Amino acid sequence: METLQKLTRRQLDALRTIGAQETPDRGVSLKLLASSLGMTPPSALGHITPLEDLGLVERHRGKSRLTQKGRTTLLEYQRHHRVAETLFGSLGLAPEETCAAAREIDLAISHRTVEEVCRAEKHPASCPHGEPIAPCGSAPAHRGG
Numbered sequence: 032m033e034t035l036q037k038l039t040r041r042q043l044d045a046l047r048t049i050g051a052q053e054t055p056d057r058g059v060s061l062k063l064l065a066s067s068l069g070m071t072p073p074s075a076l077g078h079i080t081p082l083e084d085l086g087l088v089e090r091h092r093g094k095s096r097l098t099q100k101g102r103t104t105l106l107e108y109q110r111h112h113r114v115a116e117t118l119f120g121s122l123g124l125a126p127e128e129t130c131a132a133a134r135e136i137d138l139a140i141s142h143r144t145v146e147e148v149c150r151a152e153k154h155p156a157s158c159p160h161g162e163p164i165a166p167c168g169s170a171p172a173h174r175g176g
Contacts, residue, residue: 043138045078047105118152
């Protein structure tokens with residue numbers, strides 16, 4: 032099972048929040064993460080601990096930071112999501128509907144399936160919202176644990 036397929040939506044939200052709020056000098060406090068996710072610190076910790084176990088996040092002195100594997104996993108997620116949006120767009124969904132439809136499957140589909148969809152869609156350069164899609168094979172995949 033690939034790393035993305037092991038994540039819950041809330042764990043992905045926590046990973047994305049840490050990635051967006053960390054700086055080169057500082058990690059993200061549990062209190063800030065919890066506030067950003069609209070939950071209590073103990074609930075946020077319940078989402079961070081599995082991310083740590085997967086090697087996506089590291090905590091030091093109460094601050095969470097992405098590991099290189101965490102950064103790569105976010106790039107892989109972005110590619111999965113945007114390729115799925117493109118597929119749904121080609122099926123006739125309006126751009127505002129493609130994101131919601133993509134969120135229904137983007138964590139469940141494998142890298143191989145994403146590559147096949149990308150090829151079938153003739154390697155789209157951007158999603159329906161105009162965001163760039165990395166070329167096939169550009170995001171290194173983490174297989175297994």
